[in-house]
Amino acid sequence: MTAEHVLFFVFGAVSLIxxxxxxxxxxxxxxxxxxxxxxxxxAGLFVLLGxxxxxxxxxxxxxxxxxxxxxxxxxxxxxxxxxxxxALKGKxxxxxxxxxxxxxxxxxxxxxxxxxxxxxxxxxASTEVVxxxxxxELLFSKYLLPFEVTSxxxxxxxxxxxxLVKRENQAEN
Amino acid sequence: MSLGVEYxxxxxxxxxxxxxxxxxxxxxxxxxxxxxxxxxxAANLAFVAINRSLGSSDPxxxxxxxxxxxxxxxxxxxxxxIIVSVFKHxxxxxxxxxxxxxx
Numbered sequence: 632m633t634a635e636h637v638l639f640f641v642f643g644a645v646s647l648i649x650x651x652x653x654x655x656x657x658x659x660x661x662x663x664x665x666x667x668x669x670x671x672x673x674a675g676l677f678v679l680l681g682x683x684x685x686x687x688x689x690x691x692x693x694x695x696x697x698x699x700x701x702x703x704x705x706x707x708x709x710x711x712x713x714x715x716x717x718a719l720k721g722k723x724x725x726x727x728x729x730x731x732x733x734x735x736x737x738x739x740x741x742x743x744x745x746x747x748x749x750x751x752x753x754x755x756a757s758t759e760v761v762x763x764x765x766x767x768e769l770l771f772s773k774y775l776l777p778f779e780v781t782s783x784x785x786x787x788x789x790x791x792x793x794x795l796v797k798r799e800n801q802a803e804n
Numbered sequence: 805m806s807l808g809v810e811y812x813x814x815x816x817x818x819x820x821x822x823x824x825x826x827x828x829x830x831x832x833x834x835x836x837x838x839x840x841x842x843x844x845x846a847a848n849l850a851f852v853a854i855n856r857s858l859g860s861s862d863p864x865x866x867x868x869x870x871x872x873x874x875x876x877x878x879x880x881x882x883x884x885x886i887i888v889s890v891f892k893h894x895x896x897x898x899x900x901x902x903x904x905x906x907x
Contacts, residue, residue, distance in 0.1 A: 635807050643815045650819050650842055654826035659834050666838050669819075673845055676812070682852045685866050689848075692873050697841065697880050704884045705834060708891050727828035731821055738817025743810055761863040766870075774867050781874045788878035795885040 638679055646672035659705045663698060670694040681760045812853035819846035833887050833897040837880065844876050 649669030653662045670693045677686035770778055819842060826839030848869045855865025891897050 639807055639811060643811075646815070647818060647822070650822040653838055653842060654822060654830060654835070659832060662835050662838055666841065669842065670845065673849060676815075676849060677852055679807070680812070680852045680856050682856075682863070682866050682869075685848075685852060685869050688870065688873065692877065693841070693845070697877060700880055700884055701834065701838065704888060707888065708897070710832070710834065710897070724829055727825065731825035731828065734824055735818060735821040738821055739814050742813030742817045745810060745813055761866060766863055766866060769862055769864070769867055770870070773862075773864075774871075777871055781871055784878050785874060788881050792881050792885040795882070795889055 635679060638675070642672045642675040642679070645669075646676070659710050660702070663701045663705060666701075667694050667698050670698070683760060684763045684766055809853050809857035813850055816846045816850040816853070819843075819849070831898050831900050833890070833899050833902070834884075836899065837883050837887075841876060841880070844872055848872055 646669045649665045652665035656662045670689060674686040674689040677689060823839040823842035827836050830836055851865040851868050887897055890902055894902055
């Protein structure tokens with residue numbers, strides 16, 4: 632058991648427990664807070680994988696910006712009283728759990744066999760830490776077009792949100 | 805000796821499954837959105853793990869994570885705006901009760 636093993640199992644257990652809490656808490660606020668725990672644990676896993684910049688972005692963008700948006704909307708809609716019967720009941724829930732377990736078995740099987748895949752087996756896992764310099768260089772050369780398209784997507788989202796909210800105001804007036 | 809890629813892939817598969825289960829079981833639109841975020845994060849973990857285990861010197865997998873994050877941010881902003889306007893019309897965000905396209 633190396634330190635990496637220990638850290639992996641700690642972060643992995645925390646992220647799994649957080650994820651299960653997300654789908655089992657009744658109140659959406661608790662789900663959102665559990666999701667933040669999961670995101671932090673995943674940032675730890677990214678550090679273990681040598682992706683320090685991704686870990687930082689994970690904390691800043693996901694645990695910071697996106698979750699603040701979630702919490703803001705939950706509080707804005709005041710959903711605490713509405714979420715009492717927000718889960719499937721009876722047979723449908725049983726069916727969903729059975730299908731979910733089947734999917735988990737498939738996913739774990741594929742992941743276990745991926746370790747013996749020839750392409751992955753022949754490659755030597757790189758232990759070097761990826762620097763921000765390298766990421767930036769690649770982002771502005773090989774991935775320049777996707778980068779620009781991403782900016783267009785964000786612009787479209789910005790305009791879309793404004794339009795959605797604005798139309799609502801006019802309907803009320 | 806570093807940890808094998810299959811550990812991260814198994815964890816990623818489990819997180820993805822929990823996200824799918826959440827979408828199937830929960831009827832609250834906001835929690836369904838959170839579960840979609842869980843699934844995207846599981847995919848991100850797989851991207852970074854595979855990128856490292858392939859031993860390439862370029863961090864291509866990590867760049868895909870950035871694009872996924874940007875799309876997720878846009879998706880969350882639009883989705884929550886839709887949820888807010890649905891809530892204003894229907895006074896509920898239970899996806900079983902929001903079943904008609906017209907008001």
